[in-house]
Amino acid sequence: MRTDQAVIDRAVALLQAGELVAFPTETVYGVGADAANPAAVGRIFTAKGRPADHPLIVHLPGDGGLDRWARDIPTRAWELAEAFWPGPLTLILKRAPAVPAIVTGGQDTVGVRVPAHPLALALLRAYAEAGGGVDGLCGIAAPSANRFGRISPTEAAHVRAELGDAVPLILDGGRCPVGIESTIVDLTRGDDQAPRLLRPGRVTPEQIAAVIGVLPEIVTRPADDGTPRVSGSLAAHYAPTTPLRFVTQADLVDVVDELRQTGRRCALLHHSQLPNASALHAGLRLPVDPQGYARGLYAALRELDQMAADIILVEEIPAAPAWAAIADRLHRAACGAGLATNDRASTTQVRP
Known part of the structure; x- marks a missing residue:
């Protein structure tokens, strides 16, 4: 503009x-x-x-x-x-x-x-x-x-x-x-x-x-060795108000189905083509290349956070160096997003 x-x-x-x-x-x-x-x-x-x-x-x-x-x-x-x-x-x-x-x-x-x-x-x-x-x-x-x-x-x-x-x-x-x-x-x-x-x-x-x-x-975490404090270094940051958890592509359909059966509204951020998205409360797909994904990440999280879902699921991103910055932001977003859950999605980690 x-x-x-x-x-x-x-x-x-x-x-x-x-x-x-x-x-x-x-x-x-x-x-x-x-x-x-x-x-x-x-x-x-x-x-x-x-x-x-x-x-x-x-x-x-x-x-x-x-x-x-x-x-x-x-x-x-x-x-x-x-x-x-x-x-x-x-x-x-x-x-x-x-x-x-x-x-x-x-x-x-x-x-x-x-x-x-x-x-x-x-x-x-x-x-x-x-x-x-x-x-x-x-x-x-x-x-x-x-x-x-x-x-x-x-x-x-x-x-x-x-x-x-x-x-x-x-x-x-x-x-x-x-x-x-x-x-x-x-x-x-x-x-x-x-x-x-x-x-x-x-x-x-x-x-x-x-x-x-x-x-x-x-430096993967703050230390007491004189490392300067900098913006965005806290464990919890970049966070939506809706709880956010990660899930592998292989488990995605099963996790969504489990959530649906318990009456929980699920919003999904993904990059793969889904076989069936009918059980989702809301979903957004980002590009599979890291630069395109990064460009749309925060806007997508913000939009999903406004969908009145009970949980935001994020499909696990590729474990490659080009995705390291995105993994960092998603990990901190999950730490700050609040409520812990006991479903399989809550235990899946973002790989650097």
Whole structure:
């Protein structure tokens, strides 16, 4: 959807006034504030119901001002920025002194990225041309524009449904083309150690290794070893309000039939062709390729969550590296979706 310059100028004025603006990125919609203004950033936490120690990602118009947000920037960071920015890769670096503690969750690290969505870039560049925010810093802190822990928004209507009037302006850029959050890589340990992949996304470990010559260490769960806290790292996240469980393709028909016999309404997210879907209360089929599946995932979960079903079943996805980021999101969604059940679908695991 076309957004004219007058709307972008209004968004810039709101940000400079300490207000919130929601905007699309290639991954999901974000709710943004002047990253240099602690009071403005605080409005993000209030609107989302987000814990105060949960850090935010700072979105930049380019890598030209990176040294105002980070210090001791390693060579690997510049190499990855050149290779993947603009794009769905967040770098965790040591924070510069000017970065407010509220942005980093009180940590000595900061997450930064340059989004690839044309509307996000237009906003960020207009913001920079207008002088940026406090002290001339040109960054927008922007987590996903939803209530904390719930399904991330990939359309402007999702933002309004989640945050309502807490956001004065939502820039509508259509559906987000990637559909899941950015890859997060920690580069704070120095070049003598492998970087840590803290959240999988579109940019894969193999793509990162092709640029910097070393495969990142994959961190599968938060640790007490100094690993930075980052967005989307909690066990329960991206969650619908309806209980969500997984089921293999082989067991799918039997599980649906068992649920039907007990009077439970079943909604299904699947990618295979089903032999008989008549017993379903609702069902949505996503593409079998990982990029297509990721693009439609959150919108599908949101739609199924509104179907008044007793349970959402998700057909097990392929156990392949290309599906790792999707497996991560589905696992966290299931952990946060609530009620445990005793049927076979509740014990099936998502394989990474």
